[in-house]
Amino acid sequence: MSLIDITRTGPIWQLQMARPPVNALNPALCLALADAVEQAVAEGAGGIVLAGGTKVFSAGLDVPYLLSLGDDQEALLQAWSAFFRAARALAASPVPVVAAMAGHAPAGGCVLALCCDYRIMANGPFRIGLNETQVGLVAPEGIQALLVRVVGPHRAERLLVAGAMPEADEALRIGLVDELTDIDEVNARAHAWLQALLDLPSMPMRETRAIARRDVVAALAPERIDLERFVAQWRHPDTQAALRAMLARIGK
Template identity: 65%
Template sequence: MSLVEAVAHDGGIVELKLARPPVNALDPALCRDLRAALDAAVIAEARGIVLAGGPKVFSAGLDVPYLLGLGDDREALTSAWQSFFAAARAIASCPVPVVAAIAGHAPAGGCVLALCCDYRVMAAGDFRIGLNETQVGLVAPEGVQRLLRRAVGPARAERLLVMGDLVEAERALRIGLIDELVEIEQVTARAHAWLRQLLALPQDAMSQTRRIARAELVEALQPEHIQLERFIEAWSAPGTQYALRALVTRLGK
């Protein structure tokens, strides 16, 4: 059974919903299913895609307990992170527009997936989005930092990245991290509405312009800008492991 639910809508729009409750933690299975669902939608000639998460949590990011459970298995850790970045690249390089319907929190990996989308609609309220890697002793790869700089500008991205700041929804809108803020029950509908508006444009011109405009995003996620081996080294460091286990303990309470 797939961990991503696909529903076809009028006008060639396909909605893909992450379906790994309670928080859509991104383990290799979910990442593989997301990539497969994107490919299947394109093969079925979807004109646009809405990527949705769960209620109150779009995605909580990588499945930290799963990754910690891999221990010192460097091969398994590398494979798990490769699955995540492959899913991110699949969104970034998707030949049709992808809109993120963020009906809740989107930290870390959830934020990365949202940044790979063409447009981000988020729920108003006490929800947060951002890259909080430094809070657990990690350095966001250069490619991921490029995604944030592209959205909010270099100076603001620097501050957010260094602090590992998770931004509240209203501020996220002000700084350009998201594009729209609506009530939680309207998030998915508004994502569909924006996508329909985009798809009403002359398709050849829109598609070619989009491809040129997004080239830097696709480039950012190439392996040489992720340097996964260095990231895995940092992940395995004792201090990082301590911080990650402390995080899991806090979340479990």
């Protein structure tokens, strides 16, 4: 069974993560997403809609899987590398990408959305944010830069240090998402937003976009992620205790 459902509507490719129940980002899903983005570009897509599940866009990294790797540093590096391959594929896409979020987008789900050009979220009690500190993690400098880019440095600091996850209306107010709509209209609005861009003269739109998004690509450069340090921190007792407490709360 495919982990990414692909739907083509004219020049727009919709890539829908399909790993129920919450699109937890294990290596297989991350690599499938990166491959799907690259396939869409190679086959001439004009724009991409990144969609997830209803009520949960993506719950972020698959923590039970990561914990199952124990002290296997090489396996942990490979798992996190797969995630950053997906994030970089979205960030570096030469065609515009819109995140269609019909539900919650914590942690890694938020990172994927921040790598997109535009973020549409379902109106309602849905949350988005980088809650890493609440689960014992330190968001790498490059990931923090993605948040700073959209909400500004002081607000990003407050959100990051607290691991805050604002609800949809607050996320819109502070610029973390660009648009709210009814949950049943999220994908349609994403297609409409993309189509409006595709109606512009192609070369000027794409070249202007590439210049404007250089900082997104730069934020995910290896030296700004420092993956080996991040994985080393994964084994810190504070991190392990917080992650296991989180799993206990949600019944995993």
